[in-house]
Amino acid sequence: MDADVIVVGAGPTGLTLAHELALAGVDVALLDKGPGRTGESRALNLHPRTAEILAMRGMLDGAEEQARARLETTHFAHLPVPLALDGWNSRYPYQVAIPQAEVEQVLEEHLAGLGVRVRWNVEVTDIEQDAERIRVQAGGTWVEARYLAGCDGGRSFVRKQLGIAFPGLEARWFGTVSDVVLGVAGEGIATTWDTKGSPRMRPDGSFANIFPIGNESDRVHRIFYSVADQVIDDQRAKVPDTEVVAAIEEFYGSETEVKEVRWASRFSDASRLAEHYRAGRAFLAGDAAHIHLPLGGQGLNTGIQDAMNLGWKLAADVAGWAPEGLLDTYHGERHPVGAAVLTNTRAQVALGQKGVEHDALREIFTQLLALPEANRLLGGAISGLSIRYDLGGDEPVGSRLADMVLPDGRWAGDLFHQGHGVLLTALPDLVAEAAPWTGRVDAVAVRELPGLSAEAVLVRPDGHICWVPGTPLADALHRWFGAPRP
Ligand SMILES: Cc1cc2nc3c(=O)[nH]c(=O)nc-3n(C[C@H](O)[C@H](O)[C@H](O)COP(=O)(O)OP(=O)(O)OC[C@H]3O[C@@H](n4cnc5c(N)ncnc54)[C@H](O)[C@@H]3O)c2cc1C
Numbered sequence: 334m335d336a337d338v339i340v341v342g343a344g345p346t347g348l349t350l351a352h353e354l355a356l357a358g359v360d361v362a363l364l365d366k367g368p369g370r371t372g373e374s375r376a377l378n379l380h381p382r383t384a385e386i387l388a389m390r391g392m393l394d395g396a397e398e399q400a401r402a403r404l405e406t407t408h409f410a411h412l413p414v415p416l417a418l419d420g421w422n423s424r425y426p427y428q429v430a431i432p433q434a435e436v437e438q439v440l441e442e443h444l445a446g447l448g449v450r451v452r453w454n455v456e457v458t459d460i461e462q463d464a465e466r467i468r469v470q471a472g473g474t475w476v477e478a479r480y481l482a483g484c485d486g487g488r489s490f491v492r493k494q495l496g497i498a499f500p501g502l503e504a505r506w507f508g509t510v511s512d513v514v515l516g517v518a519g520e521g522i523a524t525t526w527d528t529k530g531s532p533r534m535r536p537d538g539s540f541a542n543i544f545p546i547g548n549e550s551d552r553v554h555r556i557f558y559s560v561a562d563q564v565i566d567d568q569r570a571k572v573p574d575t576e577v578v579a580a581i582e583e584f585y586g587s588e589t590e591v592k593e594v595r596w597a598s599r600f601s602d603a604s605r606l607a608e609h610y611r612a613g614r615a616f617l618a619g620d621a622a623h624i625h626l627p628l629g630g631q632g633l634n635t636g637i638q639d640a641m642n643l644g645w646k647l648a649a650d651v652a653g654w655a656p657e658g659l660l661d662t663y664h665g666e667r668h669p670v671g672a673a674v675l676t677n678t679r680a681q682v683a684l685g686q687k688g689v690e691h692d693a694l695r696e697i698f699t700q701l702l703a704l705p706e707a708n709r710l711l712g713g714a715i716s717g718l719s720i721r722y723d724l725g726g727d728e729p730v731g732s733r734l735a736d737m738v739l740p741d742g743r744w745a746g747d748l749f750h751q752g753h754g755v756l757l758t759a760l761p762d763l764v765a766e767a768a769p770w771t772g773r774v775d776a777v778a779v780r781e782l783p784g785l786s787a788e789a790v791l792v793r794p795d796g797h798i799c800w801v802p803g804t805p806l807a808d809a810l811h812r813w814f815g816a817p818r819p
Contacts, residue, residue, distance in 0.1 A: 346619025353644025382717025
């Protein structure tokens with residue numbers, strides 16, 4: 334074998350997955366057909382759950398240093414009542430405003446620290462697998478491994494080659510995104526990066542929004558615009574700079590001076606979900622598994638969360654201790670999350686449509702969002718904080734372990750830097766019971782667990798609680814961490 338796992342695609346999903354694998358000592362080959370990082374950033378945010386995840390691996394500090402802002406709320410379909418992000422007992426009750434390229438850079442640096450470098454200019458063009466191994470044709474040679482992960486974006490070659498269906502909705506609406514350097518920002522253009530920006534709406538449904546995403550000195554601004562009823566035949570065709578400049582002038586006046594169009598690209602409301610996240614020895618994660626309109630900024634975030642769910646399971650299998658069926662829990666847990674993201678983005682698309690009835694829907698929804706319970710429901714979904722897997726137990730089993738401050742002053746999330754499971758308990762007997770799983774589960778004795786009524790919790794490496802007292806601890810240890818060491 335040339336590697337234990339081949340990861341195709343070094344976007345945020347592939348980088349996170351490769352990091353998870355390398356952290357567990359897995360030999361990973363990370364291949365990308367691009368010549369290197371483009372510096373282009375579609376995503377601009379880390380939602381609270383993603384921030385928690387990166388912090389669990391000690392990777393958030395660098396990203397927070399580079400962040401432009403902390404956004405204390407998020408939105409649903411840009412309705413006027415914001416979604417609150419507090420009240421979840423999170424260390425990050427805010428979105429970290431940071432361009433995707435910088436998140437990728439942070440991930441790549443951490444990965445390099447574990448000795449893994451992206452193999453750029455290596456395109457995967459064929460895949461073969463049998464019961465024992467999987468092989469890809471990559472850059473003219475065959476590379477062989479035990480498993481493969483397709484993190485190769487919305488047009489995923491891996492997904493197509495595996496014959497995994499990608500049902501959903503065709504694009505009916507198109508938008509354009511661009512980063513521009515402004516010489517002069519006209520009146521009314523936002524001067525800080527916040528969730529509102531400088532929206533402009535036209536009665537015919539055309540809209541634009543622009544806001545600064547650079548440091549003060551570089552004057553880089555992000556613009557989104559959409560022209561009513563515009564149909565784009567070739568979404569991949571280069572967007573002419575002149576079109577971007579004309580759109581800015583049209584929406585924000587001729588006094589706004591565009592010095593440079595850094596890049597521009599089209600996006601659409603197409604929404605699709607892979608029917609299966611696994612085919613034999615291959616898995617899909619990130620945009621390869623789900624695409625949708627970037628409303629609420631959830632694509633990169635969902636991809637990083639997919640990778641966090643898959644990484645430790647694949648590593649356990651490679652290390653030889655994965656319990657029966659562990660790898661299949663990836664589809665079982667993450668496919669419903671992908672489906673839920675599609676549902677909330679489709680609902681937002683519906684709310685954004687023009688017409689008297691949609692105006693009425695927006696009005697009713699705005700009233701609903703003022704109700705704390707409705708606001709929390711959607712805030713929890715979009716931030717990722719309410720994601721709960723069906724692990725076969727009552728709350729809090731399946732939910733994330735809140736990133737609480739422990740009695741010894743440490744953050745709970747910091748216990749996960751090694752990528753192991755964690756048993757947090759005030760009961761010394763339980764610490765002894767988990768001892769045979771040392772190396773997979775770190776037992777941490779704590780006086781109490783603030784905010785939890787349980788005296789102990791067993792938490793998986795991805796931060797989700799998989800056991801609280803009520804059933805034998807040993808059963809849960811076997812179920813999630815395999816047979817104990819002899
Ligand atoms: C306008 C816009 C705004 C967005 N805003 C947000 C936001 O605010 N928040 C958010 O969370 N998300 C946002 N997104 C979505 C986010 O950008 C994507 O979800 C994210 O990039 C997906 O990451 P990924 O790693 O799964 O795939 P990608 O980033 O697409 O990476 C895939 C990689 O695979 C490589 N590749 C492809 N095919 C092959 C092959 N055959 N062989 C080898 N390598 C291959 C590619 O070169 C690429 O590097 C936005 C998207 C758009 C279009």
